[in-house]
Amino acid sequence: MKKLLLLTFILGLFFTAQAQFTGGGFGGGPKKSTVTGRITATILDSLTKKPIDYATISLVNTKDNKSVNGGVTDEKGKLTLQNVSPDSYKLMIGFMGYKTKSVLVTTTPSKPDNNMGTIYISSSENTLADVQVQGTKAVIENKIDRMVYNAEADGTNAGGDATDVMRKVPMLSVDVDGNVQLRGGAVRVLINGKPSGTMASSVADALKMIPAEQIKSVEVITSPSAKYDAEGSGGIINIITKKSNAQGVSGTVNASAGTRQNNGAFNLTAKTGRLSVNASLGTNLAYAQDSRVLFENSTRTDTIGKTTITNIMQDGVSKWSRKGYNGSFGVDYDFNAYNNVSSNIKYNNFSNGGPGSADYVLNGVPFKNISDMDMGFNNFDWNVDYKHTTKKEGEEFTISGQLSSGRNTTDFQNEIIGSSFPAVNNNNTGKNQEYTIQTDYTYPFSKSTILEVGAKGIFRNINSEFSNNANQDFEYKQDVASAYGVISFKLSKKLNFKGGLRSEYTSIDFNTVNPGIQKNNYFNIFPSAIISQTLKGNATLKLSYNRRVQRPSLAYLNPFRNESDQFNIRQGEPTLSPELSDNLELGYSTFIKGSVINASVFYRRTGGVIESSITPLKENGFEKTLSTYINVGVAQTYGANVFASYNPKPKWTLMTNLGVNTYEVSNTQTGLSTGTFLNYNIFGRSAYGFGKGYNFELFGVVNSPRRTYQGKTDAMVFYGASFKKDILNKKGSIGINTLNPFTRDLHIKTVNNSVTTLGNKTSTLYQSTNIYYPLRSFGVNFSYSFGKLKFTEKKKIKNDDVKQDQQQGGMGGVQQ
Template identity: 30%
Template sequence: MKFHITPTVFIFFLSLLATMGYSQNISKKITGNVFEATSNQPIEYATIAIVQNATGKPITGTITDSNGLFTLETNATDFYIEVSFMGYAPQVFRDFKLVKNKIDLGLITLTEDLNTLGEVLVRAEKSQTEFKLDKRVFIVGSDISSTGASSLEVLNSVPSVNVSIEGVISLRGSQGVQVLINGKPSVLASADGNALGTITADMIERIEVITNPSAKYNASGTAGIINIVIKSSEKRGLNGAASLNAGVPNSNSFGLSLNKRTEMFNLFTQLGFGKRTFKTKSKSTNKDFVNDSTITNNERSTFNEKFGSLLLGTDFHINDRNVLTLSGTYAFEIEDQLANSYFDKFFEETTRTDSWLRQDNTEATNPKIRYELQYKKDFKRHEDQDLLFSALGNSFAKDQKSIYNNTTSFGDEPNTLQETRTDYKLEDFTFKLDYTHPFLEKYTLETGSQYDINNVSNDFEVRDFINEEWISNPDLTNVFNFDQKVFALYSTMAFEDDVWGLKLGLRLESTNLTTELKTTNALNKKSYANFFPSVHTSYNIHDNFSLQLGYSKRISRPGLRQLNPFNNIRNNYSISRGNPDLQPEYTDSFELTSIHKLEKASLNFSLYNRYTTDVVENIISFENSISTSQPENIGTSNTVGFEFNSKYTFARWFTVTSDFNINYFNRKGEFELEIFDFKGTRWTTSLTSKFKLPKEFDLEVAGNYNSKFASVQGEISDNFFADMGVRKKILKGKFILNLSVRDVFATRVDERIVSQPTYYTSNSSKRGRFIVFGVSYAFGKGEAMEFSGQR
């Protein structure tokens, strides 16, 4: 008989053991070992309470470990000891012997209490989803918590959430998801490896899913938030996983994750290293209708990357209500890329006038450092009252050199030699303070602040080989500095009862941005402050059907690549560069969602409207067969859409997850006296089927389709691709064999077409099929998880 039920009521009960009636007498050490009477197995998480005789109030307490053992100390003089576990009759000790300030209760047996056991099993046996004001809460029951599965397996049971065999998490079909642990960012939730695999199902109390974040979160937004809440009496001991992967093209990696939990510390570490290769085929065509000339380019490139990383961190439980987290990561990457671009120039599309080969040989090294400090305090007066402070830092550097060699095979084009040098440095810092205060049973106040600092320096030089000498090109050489600071304050107020809820929020973000072209002394400063309101309301029609309505104002600030004005000269006939004068986009987002929970399925229907001003679009200018792309703010966009996603379990061995999104957009804009008004429709769909086969085999097949849609000057072509994976569990998941195939039919092609009266351009790229085989092994409890080796 196994005892993996971790009763929430007793965890909450332990958090109330703060009435310290200590006297100044000598401390007494109390020990014992708790067993189940029928099976003679140790009981983990049994509650040991020291209770004051006079008042019956608890003084202090603890819980048993995985072997049923416990130790605690008290200074109390007039007390009794109570040992209890949900579903079992408690044992009370009033007469005990004190020998050398020690009380040894020895072997303690608990017997089932049949009057309460049935009620406990009904409540705790099956996992369930609860609809809250602005989120859905998945309560992890014993049907999952006792399986020993990893947290990624638990996420697969949550409506609207899908986890691929490779461990990629998506929410309502989108992979832009932020994963939090106990309400805060954590290296354990990073997508860079398999650290989430060290969190097992029996450690998880609940999973919260937020699809339309309130003013509490960054106004720049994400596709959604998943918060994994760990039980306060989390599993002690060592958990971990080791993985070895090999693939075609070259995709070899090794990963090791370890997580050691003690009563006061949670120590975690991760080591990863490997080598990967990406092969890309690209095509481009430039047609100049004015000069009757056409230039085509067929490119084959191979990108090799060697990487290694080390993560170290700890959660220090100062006491039951205070946790301090320290962690740091160091990574180093070595990159090299070789690309061969075959150019042909035609007159009137049929007469070839020139042909040449442009070779690109690039080498780079990238050191990365990430570090974080977090402090969380829980308060005695309410289980949901807490204070969270976090400080995160990140630095990244790139030292890159490229050589471009043009060799003419036909025609009069001269042979040329160019080289570029890039010295790139980035530093990011984020400081956050969040406070949550529930009051009057149904009300909650949230308030806090955030300060983001982003500093980037990009020293870029282009040199031409002329007359046996390297000459710097002043038109393409400069130092670009980017300095952005964002300070935010927010507050939300929520009312929620069993049927209806309302949440109002307001966020203020003040932005100071400075960009500088140092060599040319071109300085650009911007300062702006904006209010970002949010409103969320929900109505639970019954336990299995809920309506949620939300509004939020969002911002999309231009990033470094969009602001950096340097030309990318890899293809001298298809140039892209940034725009330091770019303004941010602002979006008003409305969403109405109905959530249906059926016996075997969960269904979500959403209607949404997004109105965006100062829309950023890449505008192509064309001259002498050269296309130059630069982002510009072009008018407004009004998008109305419908989204449907579902998860249907046809049988225990067969589950289907589907996502469908269609929207109609109306664009209005003007740039340099040219009108850019157009309308269009865009839709995407995906279908994932999961099969649990005999002999502990899992099969997953996923298909994705993105429709063709109009762009500001042309169109984006449609594409279809399919992925599949097979997994074999050995020794109850301690070993896992994994085979995954991405883009099974090698059909995923990204193509953009610009068609104008005086010119036509098309650009397409294709990476092709990836096949990876992996072997994973688990330490301690839970299942092994594969190490993705992502960058």
């Protein structure tokens, strides 16, 4: 009944709004024609008559001298600018080593398309500062509200998965298990603007399911407006996969083979008239490799007149493998110029695990542990979207629905030879059902004043079933109703403002045997505001504020006891509260003679920070360790980020990113204070084109030691290279790549300390883990594109509201 009332409220509110707004919105007014066309041209060298590939084009309105569109030429020097409104423009053409050329172009409602034919540009030592010029296709783009990493332009990604791609995205840090943070804060990961039910279990595992060859780009949104769901204390990451909406038939084929894993990806688009169909298939297989773990656990228990010390030493090897596949199918149809409907289904299947063995020494007594663990994930997503536009340019109404159904299993066996410990054999099945309905409306009062409003309902049902102990079964229901309003306008000629308010009501019911049914309902308001100032030299200064939330997902909540290691038991905590954070950021970006510089400083205050916690646990006369999650306290984070790109030569691009932030957590009730520590992340890349289709790239990433309230994880270093040759008239390529070629293993050491006092007993726990993670790899790759690709963007549902598993990259062992 509660869901029905929420749904009725949302639909009633916005169908009423739509009825009021139809025919001109607030107060009516003249409607501007939305007839749009395209501008095409071919850019050639004036002397050699050869095409200029990757020349940068900017379409500037002659009335206000502002850029309204732009693009980059392809390998044949051809350019197509879509969705151009009838008007008078200047076509600004720039490329390093050539004079910037300006060409006047006009389109009209009766003739919206304009083929400019061939345009010649001549070489020069100079370039204009207002045109971004790069010798190779831009890997990084800076936009007003996000930074975009174009993964398809980075040859070093071939043969990897989404985790490898994330390691090279500016401002992100990725640990050895694949857990992602954005400037030290938790993130919400979307795929094509939508959530995936697979992410509800573990982001780290879900990222390993996506071959790198399927990723077109990654968007990093540090200052989301109130239009976005409020999830993600650090911000939002949106992974855009390869697809197209081209007339005719087009597609891509990618394949890679290597010493670490093999990938395959196929994307196909067919479009005729108003109907477009997209399909994709992907698969990956990671070989089983030995991962070594050295573990030391020491517990000291002090009571009045008595001290007990328990030491556990472990030296073990796990042989884990991974395999997975995914597919999607989408249909898009335009009924007419104002009504569009689209639908997409997506399926993912992924499994990993394998056998392991370890030699233990418990208080000087040796024994051996034999284990085997398998985890499986599969998820089905189906969404339907309807969009209605009017003759008034920019006015838009959408309504979307989404169904997500997921299932994950954990199955482990554990036997300790040479001891009295009983063998353990257990499995857990988690099920996640999610239903979403969303509606949005955009009304432009003018070109610079735009109102956006919307509402959304999310209904989640999570069940966790235990095979050997039904008393531990877990049921969790979460309903979220939200509404938002955003207004953007000009404060002056060069000063822009965008601000909004989002409200979210969360209703939670969960059921455990002890203490039974519980409720946790809360209401939050999330404001956001951004002011941007255009400076001389095409520079921009930006100040933003927003409030965000992190709700714990199934991996944090599930009370299932994972005893794949009987001395280190892991389980979730269903009573966790959400994190709430306030974010303030000041950013600056500019272009200087083809170089890009983006710098920012920020402050974030997060209450109710969720972190992993270890405590001593005594069962059956043995000292063990229990790992779970708790709300630690309040974190205050100060940080800065600098990104720069420079072209020493037309075909040579240098790129770097440096991010630093502080870590400090305090809790006045418990007296906890970690002190202040500095984290940093460094990324560097060099790409050079030798001509005739030969390209070489190098990259390196350094992540600083990572702090938690109980301990520290050592720094991590990744580096790699690729060499690629264009073939088949630049429609295909072959290449080789490597990751960490000079060291087989990545050595990561983690140390945790815990002190627990209960009555007259104090327990001190010291835990040290050394992981030797097999990272070195060599591989070959092939890619081929057919047809002419033209990418479009559709509005989709975005459930950005659940904190994902940032600590758990696979339970019970080290993953590759």
